[in-house]
Amino acid sequence: MNSTPPSLHCVAIDQGCLLRPRGRWCIDNLELLDRLLRTTPVPHDCRVRIDASELADLDSAGVMLVVNRLRAQGVVWPNIDLVDFSRHQLALIHLVAERLDARAQPRRRTSAMLPRLGRKAAEMLSDLVAQFVFFGRIVEAFADVARRPRLLRVREFTAQLEAIGLNALPIVVLMTFLIGVVFAFLLGIQVQKFGANIFIADGVAIAIARELSPLLTAILIAGRSGAAFTAQIGAMKVTEEIDAISTLGLSPIQVLVLPRLLAIIIAMPLLTFVGDVMGVLGASLVANAQLDVTYYTFFERVKSALPASTVWFGLAKTPVFAAAIALIACRNGFAVQRDARSVGEYTTKTVVQSLVAVILIDALFAIAFPEGGL
């Protein structure tokens, strides 16, 4: 196939010049052809004759190169005579030359620092506005449900409750139990130094009920259910299911968001409470094995050291976490565009944003109620 390497000869004839391309003028030789055409000077003020008698093969890439390079040298198309081309090659040349007529190279997308910064800032601002708008639509939907409770999708709500709450139970149990064990083990080493073994119960119970269990559960749910919300709603957006819901006269917020929001708000405190119990249980094992605190003494101590108000305080934070996660996740789900990368992008966004939100809210609670429940 690559028998003769392509070459180009330019000979002066009586009324102009004669170009004699040789070999394969195809895409696989494009770089070489480009060099040939650039190094062969063609006089631009006379007729140019191109003789194809020794041309082995020609494709549209080759034609493009000839047309563009000759044009760049100032040779005008009507001044070119084509000799010995086959019918197909002539058709090809005419098509390419005609299409290349109105030529404008594609502009590259600017990626300078300042415009990017500006775009990003504008994006963040519109993101924030969109978040408020979304919040408004949810409040509106809530108001509708309050007036007509039958609007609530009970089946979707219970299905979500199962997915968010029940199915997350094993992982929540495992995680908080292990955290209880680890925390008690490390704290145990410290309290042992002071001979204050019994205080293990105070430390572990308060830390788990007030901070650890709510925060860990929220982080777990943000990664597990938040990501799922965005992916589910985003995929529905891609397949136009959301538009279908709207055209049926239903509100997508009503159908998709409210059940998820309610389910996550209810599931989160429940999961957190299970987490409280498991954490303390894990700690009691360690206290019994390592610190010679019997189960009876441990739980007696927990009973007197952990006021119910601390547990309530820890649980009271969780619906706020839950609402933040659901809002962010659903909003991002609706923001998904109709392309493949978008779903992944927004799912990532959801996880990051909701983790930040959860930790921020937790910090706000700690600052606002420093004595809360203690």
Place this chain on the structure above:
Amino acid sequence: MTPARASDAILQVAGLHTHLGDQWLHRGLNFSIGRGEVVALIGGSGTGKSVLLRHCIGLTRPSQGKVKLFGENICELSRERLNKVRSRYGVLFQEGALFSSLTVAQNVAAPLNEHARLPPRLRDELVAMKIRLAGLPMEAANKRPSELSGGMKKRAALARALALEPELLFLDEPTSGLDPISAREFDYLLRVLCDSLGLTALMATHDLDTLWGMVDRVIVLHAGKVIADGPVKEVAEIDHEWIRKYFSAHSGYR
């Protein structure tokens, strides 16, 4: 145009059977396509046109039988050889299948980046030419597929399919989802490109206007067999129940 002789056939399908689910979708298909022919594959929904195209492209394997592309049986080729064959044909998928995260220009450049080692300047020049060849304005080059209309998507996908100067083009319902005006324009564009670039094309289609307007030959699939193979005029005359219904569905609406 007469059916191609076996010697100069670009695509040859012989004794092809496909077992899908628990039934035989294709029961011994035989046909061949010669250089420069534009052939349409018609048949009712569910007769396996798309499946057959996927066999020909080498995405799936038939249960039995041979698919020969450029004289090589693609069912038996190693991965490297198959990839080599793959750079000799272009595919236009039904929905365009443009990469949604890339611009049109990047989409067209994608096959060039993979298979042709070109300096970026030459590559961009080539991309611009292909976009113009497919009849898109240059402004479309920097748009993403989601910003394009259905017709423009098809054109962009065509530009990508043509990027590597293929000899053979597979098209799955090239005019589906287009309005009649755009569909005819697209047909015309395809015909012009096939004639000038010397392309061979095999398309699965439902569009009767495409058949009458631009196709050299029609292959009719019915009940797992090729029941007709020839120029449109001759096929339309064949006295077979499905063919009669198919072609009269056309005149009924006129």
